[in-house]
Amino acid sequence: MSAQAQVTEAEPNLSGxxxxxxxxxxxxxxxxxxxxIILLGLVIFVVTTPSSGPTSVHQLLHSGEVSVTPHGILxxxxxxxxxxxxxxxxxxxxxxxxxxxxxSIALFSAQxxxxxxxxxxxxxxxxxxxxxxxx
Amino acid sequence: MLGLDxxxxxxxxxxVAAGLVGSLVGLGGGIFIVPLLTIGFGLDIRLAIGxxxxxxxxxxxxxxxxxxxxxxxxxxxxxxxxxxxxxxxVTGAYVAGLxxxxxxxxxxxxxxxxxxxxxxxxxxxxxxxxxxxxxIAARLRLASVYPDQALGSSVSYxxxxxxxxxxxxxxxxxxxxxxxIGSGALKVLAMDTAMRxxxxxxxxxxxxxxxxxxxxxxxxxxxRGDVVPLIAAPVALGVLVGATLGARxxxxxxxxxxxxxxxxxxxxxSLEMLLRGLGVA
Numbered sequence: 001m002s003a004q005a006q007v008t009e010a011e012p013n014l015s016g017x018x019x020x021x022x023x024x025x026x027x028x029x030x031x032x033x034x035x036x037i038i039l040l041g042l043v044i045f046v047v048t049t050p051s052s053g054p055t056s057v058h059q060l061l062h063s064g065e066v067s068v069t070p071h072g073i074l075x076x077x078x079x080x081x082x083x084x085x086x087x088x089x090x091x092x093x094x095x096x097x098x099x100x101x102x103x104s105i106a107l108f109s110a111q112x113x114x115x116x117x118x119x120x121x122x123x124x125x126x127x128x129x130x131x132x133x134x135x
Numbered sequence: 136m137l138g139l140d141x142x143x144x145x146x147x148x149x150x151v152a153a154g155l156v157g158s159l160v161g162l163g164g165g166i167f168i169v170p171l172l173t174i175g176f177g178l179d180i181r182l183a184i185g186x187x188x189x190x191x192x193x194x195x196x197x198x199x200x201x202x203x204x205x206x207x208x209x210x211x212x213x214x215x216x217x218x219x220x221x222x223x224x225v226t227g228a229y230v231a232g233l234x235x236x237x238x239x240x241x242x243x244x245x246x247x248x249x250x251x252x253x254x255x256x257x258x259x260x261x262x263x264x265x266x267x268x269x270x271i272a273a274r275l276r277l278a279s280v281y282p283d284q285a286l287g288s289s290v291s292y293x294x295x296x297x298x299x300x301x302x303x304x305x306x307x308x309x310x311x312x313x314x315x316i317g318s319g320a321l322k323v324l325a326m327d328t329a330m331r332x333x334x335x336x337x338x339x340x341x342x343x344x345x346x347x348x349x350x351x352x353x354x355x356x357x358x359r360g361d362v363v364p365l366i367a368a369p370v371a372l373g374v375l376v377g378a379t380l381g382a383r384x385x386x387x388x389x390x391x392x393x394x395x396x397x398x399x400x401x402x403x404x405s406l407e408m409l410l411r412g413l414g415v416a
Binding site: 120 | 138179182214215218224351352360369
């Protein structure tokens with residue numbers, strides 16, 4: 001099998017580019033941080049005896065107590081609520097790839113690549129639309 | 136200990152196993168989460184999907200970092216295709232909230248069964264030959280180079296078939312948002328057959344995109360209340376552990392042997408999901 005093995009002057013595709021590696025590190029850190037928050041929330045739940053909140057699987061699924069508003073979650077975290085803490089961690093996890101896309105816009109901008117700034121911005125817009133419940 | 140505590144620990148353990156088998160088979164850690172939660176724990180399939188899509192973000196992001204470092208990912212192609220995958224994912228997540236749960240079971244079983252096919256035979260050529268950039272690829276400068284360790288040199292490649300690639304990516308995103316899986320197999324298929332990218336580049340770029348695609352739909356599931364924290368937490372953590380273990384183990388074992396062992400499991404699970412969808416099980 002003959003490969004086209006040549007070192008070319010092909011346009012660098014950013015893979016391995018210092019800033020792209022930095023973006024990947026942020027990605028990894030984001031996952032670790034999010035996982036840590038989730039773990040903390042889970043540990044708090046298992047270790048403490050909750051005075052409120054679900055005490056059985058049935059209650060868990062049918063109590064409708066889980067607050068799904070940003071305000072509710074932040075309030076819960078301030079109260080040390082295990083469930084709210086987990087929700088915060090999940091949000092952090094979802095935001096990690098979003099952050100990566102946002103940073104890529106900056107990278108393409110630094111490269112003066114207008115078309116890809118546009119492309120990446122549209123991707124970010126779709127992500128944000130899903131996240132803010134516009135859809 | 137509350138019954139709920141035992142439940143959480145049980146789910147964690149099961150998720151570790153699911154992540155392990157999933158990564159050993161090469162389908163990704165998340166493919167078994169939905170079947171596990173629905174068939175194994177009797178949960179509503181929409182909750183299962185919401186949980187699964189969250190864990191997909193966790194497992195894929197770790198792998199993606201490594202591929203970029205290794206100069207295998209084509210970031211430009213990935214970003215361009217993400218236009219299609221994210222819009223597909225958002226559509227899928229939205230539709231999942233509307234359609235009958237039974238249909239979701241059926242679709243899941245069908246997709247799972249279809250994912251087995253590329254594994255059962257070697258997919259595509261390692262190094263496509265005679266590929267030329269198509270108009271869009273040339274305009275956007277998508278062509279690139281990657282270091283092939285097996286060959287010991289850098290290999291340059293072109294990119295073609297961008298429109299059909301985008302179309303397939305939309306479908307991959309749709310499936311991902313609808314069923315809570317990474318759709319890595321579909322993404323690799325699109326890049327390999329439609330766009331004629333080298334195999335290693337396809338795999339790396341697919342991994343790069345999975346997390347973003349999953350994030351597009353995860354937000355919708357989250358605000359819809361389909362992500363139950365006390366279920367999502369042990370699952371996400373468990374799959375992370377399982378997939379990491381699986382990746383380590385995979386290095387030691389022969390790829391083919393491992394797949395031969397676990398493929399029947401995948402087939403059995405997909406059949407069960409299909410039966411549920413048809414209202415039989």
